[in-house]
Amino acid sequence: MPDDILYSIRNxxxxxxxxxxxxxxxxxxxLDIRRGEILGLVGESGCGKSTLGKALMRLHDGPASITGGExxxxxxNLMNLxxxxxxxxxxxxxxxxxxxPMTSLNPVQRILDHLTETIQTHEPETSIATARTRADxxxxxxxxxxxxxxxxxxxxxxxxxxxxxxxxALALRAKLVIADxxxxxxxxxxxxxxxxxxxxxxxxxxxxILLITHNIxxxxxxxxxxAVMYAAKMxxxxxxxxxxxxxxxxxxxxxxxxxxxxxxxxxxxYKMGGQPPSLLHPPxxxxxxxxxxxxxxxxxxxxxxxxxxxxxxxxxxxxxxKAVAEKTTGKQEIRHG
Amino acid sequence: xxxxxxxxxKSASVRIATAGxxxxxVEDLRKHFPIQTGFLxxxxxxxxxxxxxxxxxxxxxxxxxxxxGLAGESGSGKSTIGRLVLNLYEPTSGRVLFDGxxxxxxxxxxxxxxxxxxxxxxxxPLASLNPRMPLGQAIEHPAQIHMPEFTAADxxxxxxxMFHAVGMNPPEAFYDLFPHQISGGQRxxxxxxxxxxxxxxxxxxxxxxxxADVSVRAVLLDLMMKMKEEFDLTYLFITHDxxxxxxxxxxxxxxxxxxxxxxxxxxxxxxxSAHPYTHALLEAVPVPDPSLRRTxxxxxxxxxxxxxPPxxxxxxxxxxxxxxxxSVEEPLWRExxxxxxxxxxxxxxxxx
Numbered sequence: 001m002p003d004d005i006l007y008s009i010r011n012x013x014x015x016x017x018x019x020x021x022x023x024x025x026x027x028x029x030x031l032d033i034r035r036g037e038i039l040g041l042v043g044e045s046g047c048g049k050s051t052l053g054k055a056l057m058r059l060h061d062g063p064a065s066i067t068g069g070e071x072x073x074x075x076x077n078l079m080n081l082x083x084x085x086x087x088x089x090x091x092x093x094x095x096x097x098x099x100x101p102m103t104s105l106n107p108v109q110r111i112l113d114h115l116t117e118t119i120q121t122h123e124p125e126t127s128i129a130t131a132r133t134r135a136d137x138x139x140x141x142x143x144x145x146x147x148x149x150x151x152x153x154x155x156x157x158x159x160x161x162x163x164x165x166x167x168x169a170l171a172l173r174a175k176l177v178i179a180d181x182x183x184x185x186x187x188x189x190x191x192x193x194x195x196x197x198x199x200x201x202x203x204x205x206x207x208x209i210l211l212i213t214h215n216i217x218x219x220x221x222x223x224x225x226x227a228v229m230y231a232a233k234m235x236x237x238x239x240x241x242x243x244x245x246x247x248x249x250x251x252x253x254x255x256x257x258x259x260x261x262x263x264x265x266x267x268x269x270y271k272m273g274g275q276p277p278s279l280l281h282p283p284x285x286x287x288x289x290x291x292x293x294x295x296x297x298x299x300x301x302x303x304x305x306x307x308x309x310x311x312x313x314x315x316x317x318x319x320x321x322k323a324v325a326e327k328t329t330g331k332q333e334i335r336h337g
Numbered sequence: 338x339x340x341x342x343x344x345x346x347k348s349a350s351v352r353i354a355t356a357g358x359x360x361x362x363v364e365d366l367r368k369h370f371p372i373q374t375g376f377l378x379x380x381x382x383x384x385x386x387x388x389x390x391x392x393x394x395x396x397x398x399x400x401x402x403x404x405x406g407l408a409g410e411s412g413s414g415k416s417t418i419g420r421l422v423l424n425l426y427e428p429t430s431g432r433v434l435f436d437g438x439x440x441x442x443x444x445x446x447x448x449x450x451x452x453x454x455x456x457x458x459x460x461x462p463l464a465s466l467n468p469r470m471p472l473g474q475a476i477e478h479p480a481q482i483h484m485p486e487f488t489a490a491d492x493x494x495x496x497x498x499m500f501h502a503v504g505m506n507p508p509e510a511f512y513d514l515f516p517h518q519i520s521g522g523q524r525x526x527x528x529x530x531x532x533x534x535x536x537x538x539x540x541x542x543x544x545x546x547x548x549a550d551v552s553v554r555a556v557l558l559d560l561m562m563k564m565k566e567e568f569d570l571t572y573l574f575i576t577h578d579x580x581x582x583x584x585x586x587x588x589x590x591x592x593x594x595x596x597x598x599x600x601x602x603x604x605x606x607x608x609x610s611a612h613p614y615t616h617a618l619l620e621a622v623p624v625p626d627p628s629l630r631r632t633x634x635x636x637x638x639x640x641x642x643x644x645x646p647p648x649x650x651x652x653x654x655x656x657x658x659x660x661x662x663x664s665v666e667e668p669l670w671r672e673x674x675x676x677x678x679x680x681x682x683x684x685x686x687x688x689x
Contacts, residue, residue, distance in 0.1 A: 187640065192631065223627075261624060262624060275552075
């Protein structure tokens with residue numbers, strides 16, 4: 001594994017057992033998270049993005065289970081660890097920030113105790129005084145006055161609570177923070193400030209962030225690269241510059257055109273036909289084919305491979321597959337002949 | 338040609354005002370909610386119960402045929418205004434005139450009849466629909482109440498036509514389904530159909546697309562605009578999303594802590610925002626284009642507590658332009674450019 005890749009996800013499949021049968025919420029997904037980057041993971045509700053985020057920490061339980069694939073984090077395949085070893089990774093090496101901080105924080109525990117408990121659980125040799133000093137310094141850096149450490153979660157605003165969540169991830173100097181819709185419950189101005197903070201932390205701490213969101217604007221604002229999921233499949237990955245300027249997958253193209261842009265002067269929003277499919281009975285071939293404006297015969301028959309289109313820009317679409325491209329160029333040659 | 342409410346000889350007459358006239362007039366509207374305290378505290382503070390000033394002196398008019406946007410952050414009072422406008426809440430003071438009629442002066446029975454002319458669409462369609470009522474019945478229900486002069490067969494025909502109007506075809510296939518059997522986007526279509534079945538003139542749309550998936554939002558917005566033409570509607574469009582508002586609103590008002598800070602034609606407010614809060618809100622909206630990343634710093638803090646709002650201008654503790662006067666004197670609501678109203682002591686500085 002090249003050294004610049006922190007987390008390499010290979011052919012990951014996560015299934016939920018339901019009464020109607022097994023649902024693959026993440027189906028054969030491969031993705032690299034590079035050191036020090038903010039990687040945006042976007043998709044609509046039910047596309048499997050949150051399931052993927054949880055699987056990265058092997059946090060699934062109940063009806064969900066990882067049924068295939070490798071999770072190579074910092075040189076170790078986490079799938080080879082026992083579940084008893086996982087808590088050493090969670091929190092300490094991979095932190096997580098959820099959409100609703102109120103349900104992630106203990107309502108009857110002071111903020112300070114959240115932090116010192118986290119530090120002492122993972123580093124039992126740390127004295128309470130040292131843990132407190134570290135907590136003080138950390139929250140101060142995140143824009144929370146240290147007097148507020150005495151408060152309970154309900155006494156803080158939504159933005160402050162989300163900062164506390166980030167501080168919990170940073171308290172143990174996690175290498176990777178998975179942020180699942182961290183700004184969705186925040187107002188725009190607070191959201192903008194939280195995104196600024198993420199960018200600062202990325203630079204200062206060399207933090208790697210996987211930002212899971214349905215908000216395309218948020219990704220454009222902070223991410224270095226973007227990964228797009230549709231119906232449990234990865235459909236496109238590339239740098240934000242490449243993907244936003246020249247999206248390859250028709251789903252990404254439609255998605256980008258249907259998002260309101262406050263800076264654009266005119267133009268109607270693109271209206272994508274249909275709706276995301278049920279994962280109980282996903283469409284055959286490429287899962288986007290029933291909604292795709294460029295659908296070809298092969299699309300409903302065979303699934304396209306997820307492969308590079310140009311350089312680092314990957315997509316899974318028959319429009320760009322080498323096999324098809326060769327066929328078309330072949331035809332052109334015949335015509336020229 | 339707009340669809341007309343079907344008329345028979347027993348139908349109530351409906352006043353028809355022409356486009357451009359004021360349809361809704363809100364005058365110095367206030368809604369203060371008392372804060373629940375303990376019995377003893379209430380006893381000791383008799384007559385002096387603290388209140389949340391959810392809406393505190395708001396005036397505006399909505400013209401017939403326009404889409405009037407009302408935008409603000411959570412807790413700004415925008416949804417409370419939506420309910421006050423429909424007389425679903427009783428105002429603490431001030432009044433709402435609908436087509437020239439003071440709603441609070443109407444006797445209950447007349448208000449009930451008036452409701453046929455005004456409807457509301459909420460954010461969460463699943464919460465708005467009875468889970469045990471078939472979709473067809475849900476749409477028919479308002480017609481049953483407001484159009485008793487029609488036979489059941491007529492109403493069924495009407496309901497099927499509504500399904501068709503909101504793009505749920507074939508209508509017969511949806512009539513007997515339940516809300517959980519259709520998608521979120523379709524549910525919002527049903528809610529819209531139900532709102533339209535009495536042929537209202539005015540619809541309050543309270544974050545109508547906020548719950549929908551990204552790829553479905555544009556389709557729903559488009560449907561709402563089509564319905565506006567087809568049914569000759571006027572919308573009060575309540576949203577926290579200024580980017581969406583841009584695509585639908587003719588005029589917009591920005592709300593902060595229960596007070597209006599700016600109002601005007603959409604392009605004027607967006608292009609020449611005269612209130613520092615509007616300016617910050619517009620800057621904060623994430624733009625789906627990595628080459629247009631925001632560089633401007635955001636105002637400090639978060640929206641304060643509405644129980645004890647800051648003195649003077651409510652925005653002054655967070656405002657980059659604040660001076661001594663801002664914490665003392667509440668700025669006047671004034672017309673800074675034609676049709677463009679603002680409440681800020683330093684509006685001219687932003688317009689420069």
